Amino acid sequence: MYAAVLTNVAQSIVLTPAEEEAFTTCLVPKHVARLDAILPAGRPARYLAFVVQGCVRTYTTDAKGKEHVLALAPEGWWCGNFTSLVPGARELLALQALEDTTVLLLRLDHLEQLCVQMPKFERFFRLLFQNGYLLAQRRLEARATYTAAVRYARFCRQYPQLHQRVALKHIASFLGITPEFLSMLRTKQL
């Protein structure tokens, strides 16, 4: 159950067995059926989630009721409203399982505790957020540089597993285009 998340953490910091123990006791496993919400929507997120098995989408709903996919997280990825750790940020993000999914939930106050008790975790989450920042910045840049057709091609190359598993409409939303247009691209490009 915890092997994957410990491997993930080990890419950034080295933990003693005791520290691993302290970490995993903060993690709450949860199984969520396909298309169900990981967390109750409509309130500021109080958890981060590590995807052990399955796939999760993070999205917002705008004033017109349209959903915008901000992230797609298969096994081995973290997701959740990182921003609710920023004072003043009140984004309401929803997390939905796109397949039958197992996640490990980490309460944000437990995260803070881990960071205070073991500064290593401060480092781990710094690197996690840096990486998230990098990915978001690259997507902004890609959006300014390439047409939707190119962005889709790059997406397929970069996440070969995902574009098979995830519904077209979610990929379209993630790329910032309409499902109709992506459908058209898909057929004309083959």
Place this chain on the structure above:
Amino acid sequence: MYAAVLTNVAQSIVLTPAEEEAFTTCLVPKHVARLDAILPAGRPARYLAFVVQGCVRTYTTDAKGKEHVLALAPEGWWCGNFTSLVPGARELLALQALEDTTVLLLRLDHLEQLCVQMPKFERFFRLLFQNGYLLAQRRLEARATYTAAVRYARFCRQYPQLHQRVALKHIASFLGITPEFLSMLRTKQL
């Protein structure tokens, strides 16, 4: 010279006078004339910069030679290639002064040292990157939700100082549109 940056840091962590001293000795002041580069371009960034006075733009140059503005940083903001701290990331970002500008440079290896010696700094930079991530995510969302006209209006409201000080073409690039189109928006909206 250091008052502004200490105020900035104090928003996230509390430093003793000794720690303030250790921090500021890592910072190298640099004055850069309008339109000059803050750092030599074309190589992976080895510094973060805190803007004491003036204004800095962070940008990339794509395969076709087009520049894309990723960030605009007036007084009190950090800028630089945060991503060069992420293993494997080899983004080449350039920093340019848009006005006569004073920055405080922090070498990335000094940053690492500060974090190791004083875990407080690990926390400070975690919060800094979290905030950067939040802003990048909001821009992605805005790009998907609003037309260029609305994004420009929001930009003007959010950064009233900037849209007076910064050349139209840089604002256009930051918003992800052409200068011609922004010029048109500007006149038709008044």
Place this chain on the structure above:
DNA sequence: CGTCTATTTGAATGTACTCAAAAGCGGTGG
């Protein structure tokens, strides 16, 4: 088998871009 949702297809439209050229603006040197 019927219902619900996702995907595909197509026509009309809109948003934003490209290219070209003119106008404005600031600095520099004659």
Place this chain on the structure above:
DNA sequence: CCACCGCTTTTGAGTACATTCAAATAGACG
């Protein structure tokens, strides 16, 4: 002081990329 130069902004015509709306088709699930 004025004329010229280089760069930014404006303007406009034509076009491309992507959206909207509507309807048909395909798939998934009970």
